[in-house]
Amino acid sequence: MSVDGWNTVLVLGGTRSGKSEFAESLVTDAPVVRYLATAPEGDPEDTEWATRLATHRARRPGSWTTEETAAEPRRLADVLASAEPNETLLVDDLGGWVTVLLDPDHQPADDVATITELAEAVRTCSARVVLVSPEVGLSLVPTTPLGRAFTDALGAANRAVADACDAVALVVAGQPVWLKPVATTTVPAAPAPATATATASVVASGADAEPTPEVQLPDVLTHTPPVVPNQEPGNPWAAPTMALPVVATGLVIQPGMELPMPDEYAGPQAVDRLATLDVPGAGLGVLDRVVGFAAATQGTSTPQAWGSVRVLLLHGDHAGGASAGTVAGESARRAAQARAGRGALARLAAESGASLQVVDTPAAAPMEEQPALSPDQVESALRYGWRLAEQAADAGVQLLVLGACGAGTEAAAAAVLAATAGAEPPAVLGRVITDSGEIDDAAWMIRCAAVRDALHRTRRSSRGAKEILAELGGGDVAVATGVLLGATARRLPVLLDGPVGVAAGMVSRDLAGQARHWCLLADHGGHPAVRLAADVLGLTPLLDLRLDLGEGANALVALPLLRSVLALAAALPVHPSLGGDESLGGVEEPGPAPDEPEPDLTEPDFTEPDFAEPEPEGPGPASTGADEQPASGWRAG
Template sequence: MSVDGWNTVLVLGGIRSGKSEFAESLVADAPTVRYVATAADAPADDAEWAARLAAHRERRPETWTTEETAADPRRLADVLASAGPNETLLVDDLGGWVTVLLDPAHQPADDTATIAELAAAVRSCAARLVLVSPEVGLSLVPTTPLGRAFTDALGAANRAVADACDAVVLVVAGQAAWLKPGAPHPATVPAQAGPMQAGSAQAGSAQHESAQPGPAQAGSAQAGRAQTGAPGVPGGAGASVAASEPSPDVFTPTPPAAPEAVPGAEPTGTAWAAPTMALPMVATGLVIQPGMELPMPDEYAGPQAIERLATLDVPGSGLGVLERAVGFAAATQGTVTPAPWGRVRVLLLHGDHLGDAAAGTVEGESARRARQARAGQGALARLAAESGAELQVVEVPTSAPMETEPTLTGEQVEVALRYGWRLAEEAADAGVRLLVLGACGAGTEAAAAAVLVATAGAEAPAVLRRVVTDSDEIDDPAWMRRCAAVRDALHRTRNSPRSAKDVLAELGGGDVAVATGVLLGATARRLPVMLDGPVGVAAAMVTRDLAGQARHWCLLADHGGHPAVQLGADVLGLTPLLDLRLDLGEGANALAALPLLRSVLALAAALPAHPSLGGGEDDEPDTVPDTDEPDFREPEPAGPGPTSTEPDFREPEPAGPGPTSTEADLREPGGAGPDTEAVDPSGRRAG
């Protein structure tokens, strides 16, 4: 049940680093948790340690169950292998497990083979699994032989388990740093009592049982002891991004009572206009850079869902091309019976491009569209109201003229990417199941065309559609100026690198950069995105160099007849589901198609299999109950003739010589009717 970007995670940390509290926060949303305690009971002469373990047991939530594996180290692998996909396990900790493994009572044993068995069990575990382990590799080498044996064995176990897990996080002084990319939800480590107050823990912070060191480890640093936390791990998400200013408001539009004036003034600032240093680095240490390893959709659920459609009880041939929507939803939800997208959020990016990229546009028109959306007016807001979708209008800084200078600085690109990532994370944390990405800035089509030219080898005139004025007249001079702007921008950057961030800085601008961050953040959180228009497609092209997995989380409902969208979709392998050629504005096209896609998913999930394949059906009763309804059966004929209204298809008896029946007569002589004669086996008449 990989709901947050990981299914198995290893939490490492030193003594009192906060690793246990962080691990517990990762499973706080689970209805039940199997707490696997690996430590042996405290010896009789250690009353303080026994009291600490007792306090840890008492603080666990009542919904948690505890399972102990200290009696047999190999039992831990069996517990993990037998766990079901709907279970959540918390193993605390591997230090205690290694201590028991090295206990003379369990020797001689092949420690290397046992660690390999554990790693294999972690790799194949179907449950959601969190393992806690002390990180002893940063300490001094123990002075005793058995102390060194403990650190060596624990280090080997940590390496093997880390390789088997989807994600690995290191907690240092209450701060979480993700070493292996994952995308779990934000977690906060609660404040913890001091070392001398272990008996009075904070409520809700379920502490673990760790190893009681054996006599051979008396000279070591008590590496197997219980790890208790330090206060203050801020959002422990694998890709959490902090921001210096609040995000734009999110609201669910409702149909306006009256179409009077559109109120509201354009905001004066943007949420990410501050310098980079005002926007902290990604809290986990993850840097947005080329070659990131982000999650992929379920490779089996999609094809299996499409195969299942062929078995449904439908009177026709099925869902046609909309089967792809079912396959996409199944892969991104990880189930063969995907549910219709419930909570949907539209991100409308508003940011203009200066220069000839915006040739032919009415000054202030894009700002009016943004204000209109905020006021619940216009096509986008009304369609959002009809479908119950949320709407978030995101202001991005104005981009410089591409033909004369870079559209953004390198610093602005970094901030824009993190800002878009954070918008996607906030949506995922709020329970959004589908993002719709659109834009309404002036010059966005030329910027997207420039990105496609740089990344796909296109020609500007081929991907820039004609400019149409408000009076439905074609403005060819404006179109030529846009083409010239793209041409000049490509000429200016002919010797520049073509890396993702360079393309965004030189050509893409603020809206494409933020959209790129949104796609990356949504991918990290396993959140599908419906693209609508050239900005989203251009952003998807850029993500290929940063994280190739992002395009597999994108869905294109309709290309709208836009040449840039058609070309980008072809390069990305995104086949549009529909060919309605909608042109209602970015975001609105997707919302217009959303009810149809929801209906398809609901139908695919609800229909049973065809009766010929074992599905159920409502059969007619064998007998008709007495009723006052009239009997519509045909009356029996009064005269001679057949007693049934159905025609008699029997062949007439021949008048002349020949067989007396069209069927082979195998009856004995004398058994024929009055008008028939016996025949011999050869078929000739007898006699």
């Protein structure tokens, strides 16, 4: 069993579905990969086929070795059987292997016996193996005897290999779905060594929190207050964490995770409901998106205002040119200030009734010279962020606010955007403002150069999510990514604020594309990186206040407004003209006149009256005369 919880994986998919790319992403963490190519070279004059093969070869990293097995179908089973435990093998694909197996040049051959040998070799293989195969029926099959034989043999091979593998994934339109997930068993995490720890503290709103016992997590320590899980029936924030691979080293976070999506019907229903409310005006404007977001994430068309809110302030510095223009120790001072319940962020949190948790993340090395973090640090940071989100969900938190304070965070976010969205660093790197309010263009150029050199250093590296975090992102972006993934698993919405949060959103797309649908962006703050990432992620900022109070503080300024909108939408009754309660609407319907007979309700009249255009009682829009009718709003009444 490998460290990711599986030893063998079968990846299925149709033609051009992205199955090969997904299979390659599963082995990117291996230092050396043996690529077993099963397809024959084909007709030398078939340039289209030759181009396909060349594209596959060009995509493989230089550290991989390629072995051809097309000459003898049985050789594939021999290679798997003789593989060493420390090896990683990628077989692409079983369709080509079956094609060779049915070739008359290899007859007579017992196809069933050969497939059985292959399945047994996969089952007993001690190496880490990923096999790619086309799923039967997702591609065209010639209606010929040979075509039917190919279909039968490929179907038999897929079933036998799938049964032998630990996990099976189906890739459709580039989106993987795990058909046979790894059987998981929760294993208590080992205590972290004292040399690789990060601390977090919680400051209660408006008062200093008393110290509480430490709770150990993989490679990190955190101080958390006593919490009472909010598990009442029907509570939309109490959904359990989805089953994911867990091994002795902790939670496994890997590309292609299937996490929950918000309710696709509740959001539109909530927005449609707003048009029926007794609102004396044109409604909520663009803030109706807040109602739709809250409805989708809460799973109800009448969402409630977020009561329990927690602010996660991630503190982590980036060394090298990324932090040019910053005062040494300034970010640590801000973090200590927030821990003590002082400063702008703590005061805004107290005003909003939100708890504030300060999290120290691993410091990042100069990205222009070396990787910002090691792969082990990235894994620990992702798991740590996930557990922070789980702790919040267990405490009954209904909304997370993600902020950051650290030297060089903007440059790290710009590097992540350049790697994930192809952005030019100068276009997404904001101006450097000194403590005295002056613009420092020299420091800005140093930051740009650091990002440029880091991208040049990693030009041949993989652009996978974990590789980007290790090479460019650093500890704060890695922990923020884990927070987004953990919050998604627990159906917990996140209010983003600043470059670190949106950079984490960009990285999380490759790990679980559902994460961005649980994020809300209150204000872009005029930051170019936030603007670009929001556009890519499909997050439209609700406001344009251009606040620059620090990450997290900007969101807290907008939070009371968002809460007010949700409270108003939940409390207002339906307009009386649409069947609302007259007592709630404050309008008493007049009864019949004293001399007017009561209507006969015993025999209802089902005939439809003829429609007639009503004659206007007052002057028309082109008249210059005075209008005797009083002006009215958008809704009659």
